[in-house]
Amino acid sequence: xxxxxxxxxxxxxxxxxxxxxxxxxxxxxxxxxxxxxxxxxxxxxxxxxxxxxxxxxxxxxxxxxxxxxxxxxxxxxxxxxxxxxxxxxxxxxxxxxxxxxxxxxxxxxxxxxxxxxxxxxxxxxxxxxxxxxxxxxxxxxxxxxxxxxxxxxxxxxxxxxxxxxxxxxxxxxxxxxxxxxxxxxxxxxxxxxxxxxxxxxxxxxxxxxxxxxxxxxxxxxxxxxxxxxxxxxxxxxxxxxxxxxxxxxxxxxxxxxxxxxxxxxxxxxxxxxxxxxxxxxxxxxxxxxxxxxxxxxxxxxxxxxxxxxxxxx
Amino acid sequence: xxxxxxxxxxxxxxxxxxxxxxxxxxxxxxxxxxxxxxxxxxxxxxxxxxxxxxxxxxxxxxxxxxxxxxxxxxxxxxxxxxxxxxxxxxxxxxxxxxxxxxxxxxxxxxxxxxxxxxxxxxxxxxxxxxxxxxx
Numbered sequence: 001x002x003x004x005x006x007x008x009x010x011x012x013x014x015x016x017x018x019x020x021x022x023x024x025x026x027x028x029x030x031x032x033x034x035x036x037x038x039x040x041x042x043x044x045x046x047x048x049x050x051x052x053x054x055x056x057x058x059x060x061x062x063x064x065x066x067x068x069x070x071x072x073x074x075x076x077x078x079x080x081x082x083x084x085x086x087x088x089x090x091x092x093x094x095x096x097x098x099x100x101x102x103x104x105x106x107x108x109x110x111x112x113x114x115x116x117x118x119x120x121x122x123x124x125x126x127x128x129x130x131x132x133x134x135x136x137x138x139x140x141x142x143x144x145x146x147x148x149x150x151x152x153x154x155x156x157x158x159x160x161x162x163x164x165x166x167x168x169x170x171x172x173x174x175x176x177x178x179x180x181x182x183x184x185x186x187x188x189x190x191x192x193x194x195x196x197x198x199x200x201x202x203x204x205x206x207x208x209x210x211x212x213x214x215x216x217x218x219x220x221x222x223x224x225x226x227x228x229x230x231x232x233x234x235x236x237x238x239x240x241x242x243x244x245x246x247x248x249x250x251x252x253x254x255x256x257x258x259x260x261x262x263x264x265x266x267x268x269x270x271x272x273x274x275x276x277x278x279x280x281x282x283x284x285x286x287x288x289x290x291x292x293x294x295x296x297x298x299x300x301x302x303x304x305x306x307x308x309x310x311x312x313x
Numbered sequence: 314x315x316x317x318x319x320x321x322x323x324x325x326x327x328x329x330x331x332x333x334x335x336x337x338x339x340x341x342x343x344x345x346x347x348x349x350x351x352x353x354x355x356x357x358x359x360x361x362x363x364x365x366x367x368x369x370x371x372x373x374x375x376x377x378x379x380x381x382x383x384x385x386x387x388x389x390x391x392x393x394x395x396x397x398x399x400x401x402x403x404x405x406x407x408x409x410x411x412x413x414x415x416x417x418x419x420x421x422x423x424x425x426x427x428x429x430x431x432x433x434x435x436x437x438x439x440x441x442x443x444x445x446x447x448x
Contacts, residue, residue: 021317112319
């Protein structure tokens with residue numbers, strides 16, 4: 001399957017992403033085999049509130065990149081139900097015109113209750129598309145409000161999408177999503193209050209006290225008609241050149257991504273297998289009971305376990 | 314079956330009719346049954362449907378059609394799925410399909426056809442009982 005992915009075979013790409021989502025053994029091996037071939041694609045993250053127009057914008061961005069001769073992969077994330085585990089994945093509806101273009105691969109993905117606005121599988125799915133030779137990979141997060149910022153571990157250029165009327169300058173001043181943007185877009189710019197939204201974001205940016213090497217621009221688009229899309233893609237490319245030109249910036253960004261990925265992998269693999277092991281030996285249940293009977297608290301129980309693991313005590 | 318496996322379903326609207334209430338009700342019901350449902354939206358060509366099924370790597374496709382063009386569109390969809398080697402995908406259909414066409418449609422490889430009045434429970438049960446196994 002790794003061979004198929006590296007050759008850009010669409011069936012292999014699709015099945016590889018499924019295996020990654022299902023967290024099976026084969027998927028780990030596959031990611032290990034393609035890892036050396038990743039890092040060529042430019043990865044763009046689009047985030048913002050549900051209904052701001054992310055999917056429609058992506059359709060237009062992809063078309064613009066295709067016009068410029070680039071191949072594109074898209075991972076579009078929508079939420080999983082916390083009650084049933086099911087999901088309705090509807091981002092594709094806005095992009096179906098692209099679907100028979102061989103230079104484009106679109107995959108819908110449910111969060112499967114992973115927090116932070118993307119799915120656990122998103123990072124590795126991006127690697128698959130990257131290794132398959134896509135020049136550009138775009139990740140659409142779930143409709144994100146304020147603190148869904150996992151996308152910074154995945155994407156190099158982050159576009160935060162707003163629409164007029166979603167909030168005033170107090171919303172713009174808040175921490176979280178507003179801080180991760182490399183580019184701001186006010187979509188649906190033909191609506192009333194579009195300029196007000198631009199000014200709210202700009203005035204918040206001006207309150208920055210730190211000297212920053214890249215000042216996030218605020219652009220206006222109308223995704224439905226395609227207005228402002230060329231300018232947006234130009235800005236994305238400008239940001240990419242900035243990252244490539246500023247070696248220190250690039251090194252820091254690569255380092256922090258590698259760190260974040262390692263931390264996530266340790267959490268998942270080490271903590272995950274420890275919990276499984278405890279459950280197998282029945283110790284997990286025993287600890288749960290102790291906590292329920294207030295004989296210990298969860299943190300102390302975990303501390304004790306940690307000591308055993310680290311020192312074999 | 315890997316422990317984290319989810320059933321992925323594509324609900325597709327081939328052809329030119331623009332009523333998708335039924336498709337949405339089925340999509341919603343399958344969602345609530347714990348499946349991941351991808352909806353194509355209206356007015357899809359057979360090529361778009363087959364390509365979407367491939368990229369999304371679905372286990373099941375549900376085709377909804379009310380226009381009467383099933384005799385033209387369904388054979389093309391089934392042919393494209395075969396050409397893409399998507400023979401392990403289970404296809405069912407729903408909408409307005411006359412009695413006398415049902416046998417013909419099933420001969421194409423469409424597993425089941427649900428007419429008006431079918432309950433969502435029937436469809437969910439059918440999908441669960443007829444889920445294709447994967448190599």
